[in-house]
Amino acid sequence: MTQQIILITASIFGLLSIIFGAFGAHALKKILSEEQLQSFEVGVKYQMYHAIVLLILGLNYAFTTPAIYWCFTLGTVLFSFSIYGLVLSDAKGKKLRFLGPVTPLGGLLLVIGWLLLLINAF
Structure with missing residues (x-):
C-alpha cells in the first residue's frame, strides 16, 4: 500500500462525503x-x-499497514454506502433488504481497523 493510494482514497471519500452531504x-x-x-x-x-x-495515516505513513488501510476503506464502503442504498431504496418503496447485513459488517471492519491502529501504535 503506497502513501499516494491512501491519500487518493482519503481525497475521494472526503470529496464524496461533501457531495452526498449537500445532496x-x-x-x-x-x-x-x-x-x-x-x-x-x-x-x-x-x-x-x-x-x-x-488522510492523517497517509501523511503519517509509518503508522499504517495494508490491513489498516483495507479495513478502513472496505469498512467505509460497506458501512456508508449500504446506508445510502438502504435509505434511497426505502424512499423509492423498494428497500434493498440484502444491504441490511452489509452495514454491520462494514462497522465491524471499521472497528477492526481502529483496533489494528491501536496495536500498531504500541
Whole structure:
C-alpha cells in the first residue's frame, strides 16, 4: 500500500462525503422522512470521519499497514454506502433488504481497523 493510494482514497471519500452531504441536505430533504435523512447523515459522517483518518495515516505513513488501510476503506464502503442504498431504496418503496447485513459488517471492519491502529501504535 503506497502513501499516494491512501491519500487518493482519503481525497475521494472526503470529496464524496461533501457531495452526498449537500445532496442529502438539499435534494433529499424533500424526499426523505426525518428518520431516513438522519440515517443518510450517519453514513455521510462516518465516511468523512474515515476520510480524515485515512488522510492523517497517509501523511503519517509509518503508522499504517495494508490491513489498516483495507479495513478502513472496505469498512467505509460497506458501512456508508449500504446506508445510502438502504435509505434511497426505502424512499423509492423498494428497500434493498440484502444491504441490511452489509452495514454491520462494514462497522465491524471499521472497528477492526481502529483496533489494528491501536496495536500498531504500541
